[in-house]
Amino acid sequence: MWNSRMPTSGPDLRRRGGMAVRWTGWAAIAALGAGCLVFPAAARAQPDDAAISDRGQQLYAEHCTRCHGATGEGNPPTFPALSGNNQLEDAARIVQVIGQGSGNMPPFPTLTTADIAALASYVRNAWTNSFGGVSADTVAAEASLSADADRTTSVWDGVFTDDQAVRGQSAYSGACSFCHGRRLNGAPDDPDMRSSPPLARARFLREWEGRSLATLYEYTRLTMPEDNPNSLADEEYADIIAYLLSASGMPAGDDELAPDSRSLARIVIRQQQ
The missing domain is CATH 1.10.760.10 (Cytochrome c-like domain)
Incomplete structure (x- = not known):
């Protein structure tokens, strides 16, 4: 019953009968609306903090590898590739997708402002990407994000x-x-x-x-x-x-x-x- 098209990263995804998610939330990045804010290159925070980079990599391993693979290769069209994806240049959209979810991808309300900044920075600069970092101030400035972590159970x-x-x-x-x-x-x-x-x-x-x-x-x-x-x-x-x-x-x-x-x-x- 194993679907050979599923990615094989993660501890259980190589098992027959193991679950393999088919979220399409990151696919929303490929269809950005005209009203989305694109941060100019001069305003990008640079990911020069090793601790932030390590935290972003850890969060990616915990929340993203099941769909998008350990090296961001994805499995298109079901799982969009993140490595080499030019749509990741839109920092505001990435922050929204991580914090609020999109399509079938659920939100991650337990992530803090610093976590979202670290994860977004990692994805924008890992593998073949080089789009600059995302600061915690940028995340906090997204008025549509709410402090949902305080309301979890x-x-x-x-x-x-x-x-x-x-x-x-x-x-x-x-x-x-x-x-x-x-x-x-x-x-x-x-x-x-x-x-x-x-x-x-x-x-x-x-x-x-x-x-x-x-x-x-x-x-x-x-x-x-x-x-x-x-x-x-x-x-x-x-x-x-x-x-x-x-x-x-x-x-x-x-x-x-x-x-x-x-x-x-x-x-x-x-x-x-």
């Missing part, structure tokens, strides 16, 4: 209901268990198949630590089931995530997970309370 705060988790278990059994195992441990039903990434408990939580439920939701919705991606209703994907959280020991609450990336982006996956 954790998966341990009762973000789904018991009924939703029950529905999710039923949907998982029909669409996911053949590859990822009836116990969500990555052991497929077919003994001749290679194991898939587990979708619950310790290893799953380590893999997704610090990421938002929006990332997991879009990652799942756009690539699963692997032989027929995005074939379930949006509500079913949200229900399945509720089941994964329940199976991992998270408590239920009074409100269901909404199939909406903007609200899910404010719920962060943590291994512990």
